[in-house]
Amino acid sequence: xxxxxxxxxxxxxxxxxxxxxxxxxxxxxxxxxxxxxxxxxxxxxxxxxxxxxxxxxxxxxxxxxxxxxxxxxxxxxxxxxxxxxxxxxxxxxxxxxxxxxxxxxxxxxxxxxxxxxxxxxxxxxxxxxxxxxxxxxxxxxxxxxxxxxxxxxxxxxxxxxxxxxxxxxxxxxxxxxxxxxxxxxxxxxxxxxxxxxxxxxxxxxxxxxxxxxxxxxxxxxxxxxxxxxxxxxxxxxxxxxxxx
Amino acid sequence: xxxxxxxxxxxxxxxxxxxxxxxxxxxxxxxxxxxxxxxxxxxxxxxxxxxxxxxxxxxxxxxxxxxxxxxxxxxxxxxxxxxxxxxxxxxxxxxxxxxxxxxxxxxxxxxxxxxxxxxxxxxxxxxxxxxxxxxxxxxxxxxxxxxxxxxxxxxxxxxxxxxxxxxxxxxxxxxxxxxxxxxxxxxxxxxxxxxxxxxxxxxxxxxxxxxxxxxxxxxxxxxxxxxxxxxxxxxxxxxxxxxxxxxxxxxxxxxxxxxxxxxxxxxxxxxxxxxxxxxxxxxxxxxxxxxxxxxxxxxxxxxxxxxxxxxxxxxxxxxxxxxxxxxxxxxxxxxxxxxxxxxxxxxxxxxxxxxxxxxxxxxxxxxxxxxxxxxxxxxxxxxxxxxxxxxxxxxxxxxxxxxxxxxxxxxxxxxxxxxxxxxxxxxxxxxxxxxxxxxxxxxxxxxxxxxxxxxxxxxxxxxxxxxxxxxxxxxxxxxxxxxxxxxxxxxxxxxxxxxxxxxxxxxxxxxxxxxxxxxxxxxxxxxxxxxxxxxxxxxxxxxxxxxxxxxxxxxxxxxxxxxxxxxxxxxx
Numbered sequence: 065x066x067x068x069x070x071x072x073x074x075x076x077x078x079x080x081x082x083x084x085x086x087x088x089x090x091x092x093x094x095x096x097x098x099x100x101x102x103x104x105x106x107x108x109x110x111x112x113x114x115x116x117x118x119x120x121x122x123x124x125x126x127x128x129x130x131x132x133x134x135x136x137x138x139x140x141x142x143x144x145x146x147x148x149x150x151x152x153x154x155x156x157x158x159x160x161x162x163x164x165x166x167x168x169x170x171x172x173x174x175x176x177x178x179x180x181x182x183x184x185x186x187x188x189x190x191x192x193x194x195x196x197x198x199x200x201x202x203x204x205x206x207x208x209x210x211x212x213x214x215x216x217x218x219x220x221x222x223x224x225x226x227x228x229x230x231x232x233x234x235x236x237x238x239x240x241x242x243x244x245x246x247x248x249x250x251x252x253x254x255x256x257x258x259x260x261x262x263x264x265x266x267x268x269x270x271x272x273x274x275x276x277x278x279x280x281x282x283x284x285x286x287x288x289x290x291x292x293x294x295x296x297x298x299x300x301x302x303x304x305x306x307x308x
Numbered sequence: 309x310x311x312x313x314x315x316x317x318x319x320x321x322x323x324x325x326x327x328x329x330x331x332x333x334x335x336x337x338x339x340x341x342x343x344x345x346x347x348x349x350x351x352x353x354x355x356x357x358x359x360x361x362x363x364x365x366x367x368x369x370x371x372x373x374x375x376x377x378x379x380x381x382x383x384x385x386x387x388x389x390x391x392x393x394x395x396x397x398x399x400x401x402x403x404x405x406x407x408x409x410x411x412x413x414x415x416x417x418x419x420x421x422x423x424x425x426x427x428x429x430x431x432x433x434x435x436x437x438x439x440x441x442x443x444x445x446x447x448x449x450x451x452x453x454x455x456x457x458x459x460x461x462x463x464x465x466x467x468x469x470x471x472x473x474x475x476x477x478x479x480x481x482x483x484x485x486x487x488x489x490x491x492x493x494x495x496x497x498x499x500x501x502x503x504x505x506x507x508x509x510x511x512x513x514x515x516x517x518x519x520x521x522x523x524x525x526x527x528x529x530x531x532x533x534x535x536x537x538x539x540x541x542x543x544x545x546x547x548x549x550x551x552x553x554x555x556x557x558x559x560x561x562x563x564x565x566x567x568x569x570x571x572x573x574x575x576x577x578x579x580x581x582x583x584x585x586x587x588x589x590x591x592x593x594x595x596x597x598x599x600x601x602x603x604x605x606x607x608x609x610x611x612x613x614x615x616x617x618x619x620x621x622x623x624x625x626x627x628x629x630x631x632x633x634x635x636x637x638x639x640x641x642x643x644x645x646x647x648x649x650x651x652x653x654x655x656x657x658x659x660x661x662x663x664x665x666x667x668x669x670x671x672x673x674x675x676x677x678x679x680x681x682x683x684x685x686x687x688x689x690x691x692x693x694x695x696x697x698x699x700x701x702x703x704x705x706x707x708x709x710x711x712x713x714x715x716x717x718x719x720x721x722x723x724x725x726x727x728x729x730x731x732x733x734x735x736x737x738x739x740x741x742x743x744x745x746x747x748x749x750x751x752x753x754x755x756x757x758x759x760x761x762x763x764x765x766x767x768x769x770x771x772x773x774x775x776x777x778x779x780x781x782x783x784x785x786x787x788x789x790x791x792x793x794x795x796x797x798x799x800x801x802x803x804x805x806x807x808x809x810x811x812x813x814x815x816x817x818x819x820x821x822x823x824x825x826x827x828x829x830x831x832x833x834x835x836x837x838x839x840x841x842x843x844x845x846x847x848x849x850x851x852x853x854x855x856x857x858x859x860x861x862x863x864x865x866x867x868x869x870x871x872x873x874x875x876x877x878x879x880x
Contacts, residue, residue, distance in 0.1 A: 076797065092552020092641065104750040108801030109794030113350075115518040118558045118637060120447065121353045137640055160489050161798040168466075171351065171458075179459045180414030188411060189423030195416050199441065202416055202448060206352055241414065 111162035122207030183245035201237035210267035227256030229267035236281035313493035318344035319717035321498035326354035327702030328682025329504030330453035335710030359446025360561035362438030364696030365403035371435035387690020393868035394668035406703035474725040480677040481723035484733040491796020500713035512657035513761040516559040522807035523814030525684035537686035538662035540821035546596035548656025550614035573608040614654035671709035681709035691830025746791030
């Protein structure tokens with residue numbers, strides 16, 4: 065059977081190193097299978113976060129050969145196996161242990177977002193066409209890979225005043241819900257720091273759900289913020305004719 | 309001396325943050341209770357997130373003739389009348405309101421042309437009944453519930469595992485656990501505890517279940533003196549992936565068949581004609597799983613030991629729209645484009661019909677203060693669950709459990725766990741590190757999964773089941789000598805060592821119950837007793853602890869009132 069060498073980060077918040085493991089490669093094997101092999105036979109205490117192993121829960125995010133990926137969807141046969149495959153934890157979040165990072169900050173951001181608030185007197189009828197664009201945002205599995213690659217978080221660590229692509233997607237899902245009746249543009253501008261995003265599309269590139277984060281979520285939200293805060297005519301029209 | 313531990317106190321402690329746990333927490337909160345939710349994973353990653361096909365509820369948006377009576381009847385017939393009729397009635401009556409509620413909390417289901425929630429066909433359901441979002445219904449549901457709960461203010465203890473329920477006399481008064489990250493111990497004092505921990509699929513080799521599914525709630529309840537019910541009924545979903553090896557068992561949603569997918573064997577025969585000519589691919593899961601298994605065993609299987617499931621006769625755009633995650637799953641993991649050719653599928657351990665015995669109205673177990681809802685509980689599904697009835701189960705009985713737990717909390721005095729019991733639970737967890745030598749928990753888990761797969765699988769017989777029990781005894785002995793390497797910091801080997809104990813308790817209950825039931829019914833197929841026995845149709849198996857031994861007895865199946873009995877007796 066073919067073999068691969070994995071160089072896996074072992075360590076915690078303070079210190080760590082890459083440790084090499086030799087793993088047999090079976091047809092169709094994914095990186096998460098290789099990590100499970102290591103746990104089962106070579107290092108029973110290797111810390112890995114995972115749940116569904118089917119690309120549906122977004123738990124097993126890591127950086128494989130430097131690229132942010134879901135390890136359950138990264139096939140070993142898609143990687144050059146002549147040299148070792150490096151597996152490192154997501155860089156933008158503090159390491160807890162080995163490949164497991166502290167993503168609790170994301171849950172704090174989420175708490176700031178006002179929930180879905182139906183317009184008064186709604187009859188709960190929606191057309192599929194109106195639902196379609198919101199369903200794209202609702203596909204998000206919260207793997208936080210977009211947060212991990214966003215330079216505002218990765219290079220500048222602006223966790224205190226920036227929400228990140230995941231939560232722009234979440235807000236877009238609420239703002240564009242056909243029956244939602246509240247505005248979150250003030251939150252986007254003042255607390256989630258939407259202005260820091262300079263639409264480099266790194267988030268879109270890594271999204272395992274193919275959500276067009278930049279084009280379909282972030283840019284329309286930026287337009288709404290501009291309308292609400294910098295365009296007095298649009299604001300006036302909305303007062304007269306009601307919200308979009 | 310035991311190490312220090314943190315203590316938290318809530319009126320209601322919910323163990324598990326899937327659909328049932330979150331719905332219970334929301335209900336308890338809305339009745340003024342202080343609620344803590346403990347989950348082994350991060351919030352939003354529980355097994356519900358993997359549910360694909362939909363939520364069964366007789367909304368009659370597509371088929372106007374549907375009503376709760378038909379849903380009730382379908383559920384009972386699917387369960388071979390071993391179900392608790394009252395649970396089946398409540399479930400069918402309340403499911404539509406629970407779905408509407410989700411929509412009012414922000415869930416966005418696929419729509420009909422009239423703008424209502426769209427419903428699709430599924431196995432065993434007379435009408436198009438499953439409210440869905442493509443093939444990611446569970447994700448929509450869990451996100452909606454999670455956001456609702458967060459807004460209402462529940463306390464979530466993420467990546468925290470419970471190892472023991474604490475009792476004050478007969479009543480449950482809290483739980484002991486540990487933080488997965490740091491390995492520190494934690495005590496929860498609570499007036500009511502709701503178990504919503506899901507099933508036991510990880511005890512089989514081929515399974516659609518994640519690492520979390522180790523029967524924790526069933527084992528905790530059993531250890532606390534509660535009764536388990538119908539433990540012989542384990543659902544093997546007919547369609548899991550079979551190739552490549554690493555993806556074996558990953559679920560292929562029944563929605564593929566609901567949307568018109570056809571099953572064929574290696575010879576190109578549409579073999580369901582021989583097993584259920586009326587319902588064909590939309591027969592119940594027990595029947596389809598046995599059919600595929602039989603085709604393979606008799607030499608008509610595919611190259612990798614499965615059957616072909618083909619949806620490529622439908623327009624490619626339709627397939628991508630209604631089954632997007634299946635499309636990507638097969639393309640990325642198996643190099644198969646399902647819009648162009650068939651998938652290879654075979655049975656995979658998927659769901660536990662049995663579980664903790666509960667009261668239909670309140671979801672209370674046989675231990676005061678302890679409630680159970682969702683897959684961990686038994687009764688609703690009888691001998692076989694219909695697809696789509698799990699998500700509705702979570703909502704209907706999650707809500708009922710949360711309500712009853714909050715009402716109980718308003719009645720009973722403050723919880724007072726005994727320090728000796730807490731220290732004993734802590735010592736038990738530390739013992740894994742203290743042995744000078746011992747086996748790896750992974751090796752024992754592999755052997756257990758292999759034994760359950762081969763000896764307590766789809767088809768069973770007395771000889772295999774007895775061998776299985778012997779194996780479980782042997783593995784329990786080995787598990788008592790497990791040694792864990794490393795530290796308590798996020799150490800999956802340590803976590804598995806504890807989860808193994810739960811798996812061994814629950815698999816013993818499964819094998820014992822399966823051995824006792826000398827008939828075939830629903831998901832329980834005995835090759836040595838291939839017929840359905842009307843006498844066994846009157847009895848549920850009950851498992852309880854007697855000292856250190858496990859006891860299996862029978863209780864009568866509750867009989868429905870005359871009007872519901874007439875519904876069940878009607879033809880069709």
